[in-house]
Amino acid sequence: MPVVPVERGPVDPLDRDGDLPLHEQVERQLREGIQAGRIPAGAALPSTRALATALDVSRGVITEAYGQLASEGYLAMRQGAPVRVAAAVQQRPREPARSLHPTFAYDLRPGVPDLAGFPADAWLRSLRAAWRQAPFATLGEPDPRGLPQLRETLAAQLARSRGAAADPEHLIVCGGFRAGFVELCRLLARTGADRVAVEDPGWHPARLAIEQAGLGVVPVPVDADGLRVDALHDVRAVLVTPAHQFPTGATLSRERRAALVQWASDHDALIIEDDYDSELSEQRPGAVQGLAPERVVLLGSASKRLAPGLRLGWMLTPSWLTWPLTTTRAVEATGGDVITQLAFTDFLERGELDRHLRRMRTQYASRRAALLSALARRLPQLTVREAPPAGLFVLAEGEIDEHAMVEHAAQHGVGVEPLGLHRFEPGGSTGLVLGYGALAEPALDRAVELLSNMLPNAPSQV
Amino acid sequence: MPVVPVERGPVDPLDRDGDLPLHEQVERQLREGIQAGRIPAGAALPSTRALATALDVSRGVITEAYGQLASEGYLAMRQGAPVRVAAAVQQRPREPARSLHPTFAYDLRPGVPDLAGFPADAWLRSLRAAWRQAPFATLGEPDPRGLPQLRETLAAQLARSRGAAADPEHLIVCGGFRAGFVELCRLLARTGADRVAVEDPGWHPARLAIEQAGLGVVPVPVDADGLRVDALHDVRAVLVTPAHQFPTGATLSRERRAALVQWASDHDALIIEDDYDSELSEQRPGAVQGLAPERVVLLGSASKRLAPGLRLGWMLTPSWLTWPLTTTRAVEATGGDVITQLAFTDFLERGELDRHLRRMRTQYASRRAALLSALARRLPQLTVREAPPAGLFVLAEGEIDEHAMVEHAAQHGVGVEPLGLHRFEPGGSTGLVLGYGALAEPALDRAVELLSNMLPNAPSQV
Numbered sequence: 001m002p003v004v005p006v007e008r009g010p011v012d013p014l015d016r017d018g019d020l021p022l023h024e025q026v027e028r029q030l031r032e033g034i035q036a037g038r039i040p041a042g043a044a045l046p047s048t049r050a051l052a053t054a055l056d057v058s059r060g061v062i063t064e065a066y067g068q069l070a071s072e073g074y075l076a077m078r079q080g081a082p083v084r085v086a087a088a089v090q091q092r093p094r095e096p097a098r099s100l101h102p103t104f105a106y107d108l109r110p111g112v113p114d115l116a117g118f119p120a121d122a123w124l125r126s127l128r129a130a131w132r133q134a135p136f137a138t139l140g141e142p143d144p145r146g147l148p149q150l151r152e153t154l155a156a157q158l159a160r161s162r163g164a165a166a167d168p169e170h171l172i173v174c175g176g177f178r179a180g181f182v183e184l185c186r187l188l189a190r191t192g193a194d195r196v197a198v199e200d201p202g203w204h205p206a207r208l209a210i211e212q213a214g215l216g217v218v219p220v221p222v223d224a225d226g227l228r229v230d231a232l233h234d235v236r237a238v239l240v241t242p243a244h245q246f247p248t249g250a251t252l253s254r255e256r257r258a259a260l261v262q263w264a265s266d267h268d269a270l271i272i273e274d275d276y277d278s279e280l281s282e283q284r285p286g287a288v289q290g291l292a293p294e295r296v297v298l299l300g301s302a303s304k305r306l307a308p309g310l311r312l313g314w315m316l317t318p319s320w321l322t323w324p325l326t327t328t329r330a331v332e333a334t335g336g337d338v339i340t341q342l343a344f345t346d347f348l349e350r351g352e353l354d355r356h357l358r359r360m361r362t363q364y365a366s367r368r369a370a371l372l373s374a375l376a377r378r379l380p381q382l383t384v385r386e387a388p389p390a391g392l393f394v395l396a397e398g399e400i401d402e403h404a405m406v407e408h409a410a411q412h413g414v415g416v417e418p419l420g421l422h423r424f425e426p427g428g429s430t431g432l433v434l435g436y437g438a439l440a441e442p443a444l445d446r447a448v449e450l451l452s453n454m455l456p457n458a459p460s461q462v
Numbered sequence: 463m464p465v466v467p468v469e470r471g472p473v474d475p476l477d478r479d480g481d482l483p484l485h486e487q488v489e490r491q492l493r494e495g496i497q498a499g500r501i502p503a504g505a506a507l508p509s510t511r512a513l514a515t516a517l518d519v520s521r522g523v524i525t526e527a528y529g530q531l532a533s534e535g536y537l538a539m540r541q542g543a544p545v546r547v548a549a550a551v552q553q554r555p556r557e558p559a560r561s562l563h564p565t566f567a568y569d570l571r572p573g574v575p576d577l578a579g580f581p582a583d584a585w586l587r588s589l590r591a592a593w594r595q596a597p598f599a600t601l602g603e604p605d606p607r608g609l610p611q612l613r614e615t616l617a618a619q620l621a622r623s624r625g626a627a628a629d630p631e632h633l634i635v636c637g638g639f640r641a642g643f644v645e646l647c648r649l650l651a652r653t654g655a656d657r658v659a660v661e662d663p664g665w666h667p668a669r670l671a672i673e674q675a676g677l678g679v680v681p682v683p684v685d686a687d688g689l690r691v692d693a694l695h696d697v698r699a700v701l702v703t704p705a706h707q708f709p710t711g712a713t714l715s716r717e718r719r720a721a722l723v724q725w726a727s728d729h730d731a732l733i734i735e736d737d738y739d740s741e742l743s744e745q746r747p748g749a750v751q752g753l754a755p756e757r758v759v760l761l762g763s764a765s766k767r768l769a770p771g772l773r774l775g776w777m778l779t780p781s782w783l784t785w786p787l788t789t790t791r792a793v794e795a796t797g798g799d800v801i802t803q804l805a806f807t808d809f810l811e812r813g814e815l816d817r818h819l820r821r822m823r824t825q826y827a828s829r830r831a832a833l834l835s836a837l838a839r840r841l842p843q844l845t846v847r848e849a850p851p852a853g854l855f856v857l858a859e860g861e862i863d864e865h866a867m868v869e870h871a872a873q874h875g876v877g878v879e880p881l882g883l884h885r886f887e888p889g890g891s892t893g894l895v896l897g898y899g900a901l902a903e904p905a906l907d908r909a910v911e912l913l914s915n916m917l918p919n920a921p922s923q924v
């Protein structure tokens with residue numbers, strides 16, 4: 001067994017002016033040394049007297065430190081034997097923290113809003129206001145559905161801006177679309193559902209969430225009028241994006257909206273309405289939920305409307321779903337920071353969200369125009385079927401090798417998503433889903449230029 | 463079918479100075495009227511000309527409004543026929559938002575910290591600082607494990623304050639103990655585990671979380687040295703509170719700590735260490751996780767240390783668990799507001815948490831003393847086995863009718879929890895788990911007096 005030399009010792013000189021007691025300084029140095037493997041398991045430590053002398057402290061300091069570390073299990077002390085690092089201690093080296101997310105110089109992935117446009121001052125104002133208004137009790141265990149005042153304000157907002165039948169008692173604040181959607185899927189699974197129908201093409205991450213909840217995915221085709229309701233088969237639930245189909249951009253037609261609600265009551269099925277970006281479009285139909293509040297869950301979030309990082313979302317649920325969801329949330333203590341909820345309440349009450357959305361609509365419209373003209377000039381191989389202009393992305397279809405295109409784009413610092421990523425059944429057209437929310441007009445043009453460089457006889461190559 | 467009279471009309475006079483276009487004002491009034499049932503399904507609306515005249519607006523305003531509502535599905539328009547409210551529309555009256563949580567004039571439930579002691583100014587300072595430091599990109603889709611800078615800072619904090627082997631790469635920021643614990647249980651269930659061992663008596667909500675994840679609960683007895691490790695049977699995981707057993711207050715002895723780690727490696731089992739309040743005790747052993755980072759998940763949260771409403775927690779996981787948990791979180795987009803995470807990072811870096819905890823330790827110690835003396839004076843029927851003073855609660859045992867006592871207490875505005883709530887096997891001693899975190903000394907005395915009033919020949923009755 002190695003013996004840690006006393007003269008240098010396992011402990012560096014102590015900070016006698018620090019506010020940390022000497023024995024605690026010794027403890028920490030030894031603990032960290034042991035954890036980092038600098039002091040190996042089984043190694044003998046200097047006697048208390050020897051280390052006390054080496055550090056020029058009273059012997060009691062070392063006795064205290066050894067005692068504490070022994071009580072924590074780092075040291076083994078036996079009468080008459082030298083103090084040793086416990087053999088049981090397992091050691092692991094440190095690594096620095098990393099983030100998992102890819103970053104692109106030009107991020108054309110759909111659904112990334114303009115983060116630089118985030119109304120930081122207004123939000124900070126609302127954070128401050130949240131403090132002034134909140135009684136301390138608000139910092140206690142929060143209502144699993146979210147703060148009542150937020151549910152009141154948000155319900156009114158959804159009724160106004162989305163034409164939703166918004167009852168605060170059936171409004172649940174969640175961590176965003178996926179967080180809420182997974183809760184729904186798990187509940188459906190517990191109540192005997194085995195499959196959820198989705199739009200094809202449709203938003204890929206939703207598929208992962210459904211499968212993670214242990215449910216099967218039933219793809220249903222989409223056309224220019226949105227979900228092919230006539231193709232809906234025997235499922236207990238369907239996920240649909242009526243206001244702005246992802247990724248085709250289609251709007252669910254009036255006839256289809258009626259048919260969908262009819263289908264749901266005929267089959268006693270649940271419609272899960274993903275309302276991710278409606279207010280970002282000039283002309284937008286109200287939520288289907290307003291037509292049939294007992295058949296539809298309306299899911300929305302601040303991710304596209306403000307910023308994904310806020311992790312703020314909402315579920316407007318049929319009354320029969322509210323309690324199962326609430327009790328589940330209560331057991332798991334699901335829910336977000338109450339201070340963020342208070343800030344969002346104030347933010348809505350001041351009309352800051354409406355103000356922000358109005359500004360963003362104009363900005364996104366001009367970015368969309370810039371992207372379309374860049375595509376027309378530089379990538380004539382790709383065509384955008386002009387659905388009513390809406391939201392944060394366009395679908396650019398064309399005869400391309402999606403995989404090669406995405407690879408090439410990434411190599412040149414451009415982030416794009418292939419249409420194929422969001423297809424469930426193989427085949428169909430190829431193309432790219434291009435988001436224009438995050439980039440200013442010149443950057444959009446540059447990004448498209450970089451994309452075009454790989455395609456044969458694109459104008460910029462001629 | 464009823465016809466809505468024109469003279470009064472379904473629409474109140476419009477606000478001509480408001481910033482809302484006239485047609486939108488008409489839309490909203492009609493939409494809300496239909497949803498609230500004031501305008502019944504099937505009802506015929508006035509002709510565009512008639513309503514325009516009644517409201518003294520151009521006919522185009524009404525045409526626009528009817529068109530929008532028709533496209534949203536609220537109105538059915540057929541050539542030559544009057545415009546009618548769609549038959550499909552389902553209507554539901556509003557209720558005001560309610561909160562689910564009981565409130566007590568004197569809250570003696572364990573685990574409620576002193577919310578009035580929350581360092582509001584320091585937290586607001588950290589919120590402001592978070593803004594100054596954060597690049598806008600931080601507001602994008604966050605790392606599912608939590609922001610890297612928070613994981614770095616929190617890891618260092620856990621190494622220092624809890625003697626944990628804290629690697630930021632294996633630290634996951636979650637929404638509190640239960641949120642993280644349920645994620646773990648679900649993962650264990652997916653990987654074939656069927657049961658989780660728990661301390662008996664032990665924290666009741668953990669049982670609900672285990673069962674909700676579809677796992678069985680195996681109660682293991684607890685004595686003065688904490689979990690009876692020798693009674694651990696063939697399970698894949700055990701939930702334990704080594705630093706401060708809930709609700710007995712025992713500390714897991716040094717021998718038991720070693721035996722627990724040994725058991726885990728012998729049985730290839732996982733130790734889930736619930737480290738809910740250690741820093742609130744004067745003398746506290748380091749985390750068991752530090753002894754065996756690949757065998758232990760260390761779970762902690764800000765709930766007792768700061769406030770439950772922050773919904774801030776952390777999991778320090780064995781490296782083999784980090785990726786399964788992370789991918790699950792990525793699919794479900796689990797995670798909290800990045801601004802809260804940034805604020806917490808700054809809060810930790812300024813040493814505000816340590817400062818707060820130091821202040822709280824003193825305050826809780828004196829509240830504990832006040833509760834104990836009140837119990838001795840007013841409720842001699844109850845005895846507190848003096849484990850080393852720690853945390854936020856005491857277990858007061860005695861021959862009482864727990865149910866009647868809790869009922870009586872609630873009727874008098876006192877919130878208490880019966881020991882039986884946290885027992886898994888029937889039998890054993892009776893008593894109350896009394897929290898003293900939330901009440902000042904005089905209130906504690908008053909609360910105990912209210913409790914004592916129901917017991918026969920309590921001194922205050924003599």
